[in-house]
Amino acid sequence: MRIAIPQDTERFGAVLIHSVQQVWELDAGLKQKKNSNSDPDIIRRISYEELHDIEEQMAIVVPMRNERIKLVEGVLCGIPNNCLIIIVSNSPRHQVDRFALEREAFERFSRFTDKEIIVVHQQDPAIAEAFRSGGYEEIIDPQTKLVRSGKAEGMLIATMLARLAGRKYIGFVDADNYFPGAVLEYVREYAAGFVMSTSRYAMTRIAWHSKPKIVEDTLFFAKWGRTSRNTNQLLNNLLAEYTGFETEIIRTGNAGEHALTMDLAMQLRYSAGYSIEPYHYINLFEQFGGLQGTTLQKKLIQERVEIFQIASRNPHMHDTDKGEGHIEDMTYAAMQVIYHSPICPAKLKKQLLEKMRKMKLLQKNSEPEDVIYYPPLTQIDLATFLAPLAERRYAGLLIPAEKHQSLPEIVPVS
Numbered sequence: 001m002r003i004a005i006p007q008d009t010e011r012f013g014a015v016l017i018h019s020v021q022q023v024w025e026l027d028a029g030l031k032q033k034k035n036s037n038s039d040p041d042i043i044r045r046i047s048y049e050e051l052h053d054i055e056e057q058m059a060i061v062v063p064m065r066n067e068r069i070k071l072v073e074g075v076l077c078g079i080p081n082n083c084l085i086i087i088v089s090n091s092p093r094h095q096v097d098r099f100a101l102e103r104e105a106f107e108r109f110s111r112f113t114d115k116e117i118i119v120v121h122q123q124d125p126a127i128a129e130a131f132r133s134g135g136y137e138e139i140i141d142p143q144t145k146l147v148r149s150g151k152a153e154g155m156l157i158a159t160m161l162a163r164l165a166g167r168k169y170i171g172f173v174d175a176d177n178y179f180p181g182a183v184l185e186y187v188r189e190y191a192a193g194f195v196m197s198t199s200r201y202a203m204t205r206i207a208w209h210s211k212p213k214i215v216e217d218t219l220f221f222a223k224w225g226r227t228s229r230n231t232n233q234l235l236n237n238l239l240a241e242y243t244g245f246e247t248e249i250i251r252t253g254n255a256g257e258h259a260l261t262m263d264l265a266m267q268l269r270y271s272a273g274y275s276i277e278p279y280h281y282i283n284l285f286e287q288f289g290g291l292q293g294t295t296l297q298k299k300l301i302q303e304r305v306e307i308f309q310i311a312s313r314n315p316h317m318h319d320t321d322k323g324e325g326h327i328e329d330m331t332y333a334a335m336q337v338i339y340h341s342p343i344c345p346a347k348l349k350k351q352l353l354e355k356m357r358k359m360k361l362l363q364k365n366s367e368p369e370d371v372i373y374y375p376p377l378t379q380i381d382l383a384t385f386l387a388p389l390a391e392r393r394y395a396g397l398l399i400p401a402e403k404h405q406s407l408p409e410i411v412p413v414s
Ligand code: GDD
Pocket: 062, 063, 064, 065, 066, 067, 088, 089, 090, 122, 149, 150, 151, 154, 155, 173, 174, 175, 176, 225, 227, 228, 254, 255, 256, 257, 274, 277, 318, 319, 322, 326, 330
């Protein structure tokens, strides 16, 4: 892969946000040409070996609920063989057990391709028991006593499983992507971000090249969705309030396609449902922004948290049949987490209220509802979490308790 070096980097305490990087070549050949004219200060060539080395240590998570199996198979087909795949499904099990059909199809796929795949149901009582015995009650729905529904909650399950499988990196791709080639590209770009990073606390976020739509019988390649435009602007406003400089650096506020080092993934706080991605930024600023009352430590100031934003080349085409209400929910969720953050300045809060009322996301005189937050996953004892899962089909892919000392160490930031 050949990729542009970031043109610009903004800093918020220990958090470095690199500007969007263009991909120049998806495949840059086996070796650098002898008399190469490519300027290494502008463009970086990342070798197969470097990408492969990261992919071998990466788990790719596919969260899904009620997606067509054929569509998901395409996604699995795009994930490089060396990545461990973790599918967390929240599809219904009654009247028809859709999950049983999914699992059967994915296990067959795993046999045919020699890919390691963990398939888990979000509402599996053993998963709920694993969190409960690990003292992580926040994720349990008080009514059902099972893990709450939602994409974020599925992602947290997968993060624990990836950690227990000994992976050092974790990436996410939605299950409803129509282009296997785009999925392959995202995973390569996640790996490229980690190759470029100089910190053990790093995140790669994909800025989609475009989202094709049919407009009056013609294919139009839209750059931004409505939700993304709104979230990015608000996050940039937040940044500007602190730095005093207007900025457009954040382009990936809603990036469903993103990856993290395990060191970072285990230590972030998360928010529920679709607000999880914008909250990554908010929580990074809260924890490592160096503002009063935050948990920034000297060590981390030296280490830094690095955020890479990589512009993919494939158009992003996913299932768009999920309705207008869904878009509104996502827009609302992003605004809600920004509003409730203790670092949200009064001026921005006022702007948010006005905007939400104008967009009819909020009634007059009411405030956005409270958000459900999840504490860092590091607080869960791994052996305790693992015990209830001993009988599960995928248990063989997890590191047994007696070997947990061999798992990569998570270096605490607070
Ligand atoms: N495990 C699990 N549990 N998966 C879920 C759940 C759930 O309760 N709900 C949805 N999913 C899966 C979907 O099947 C899909 O694979 C993925 O999560 C994203 O859900 P979509 O409903 O397709 O969301 P979207 O396409 O509108 O939004 C995506 O892109 C946004 C950026 O534009 C999501 O990734 C958002 O999080 C992201 O902000």
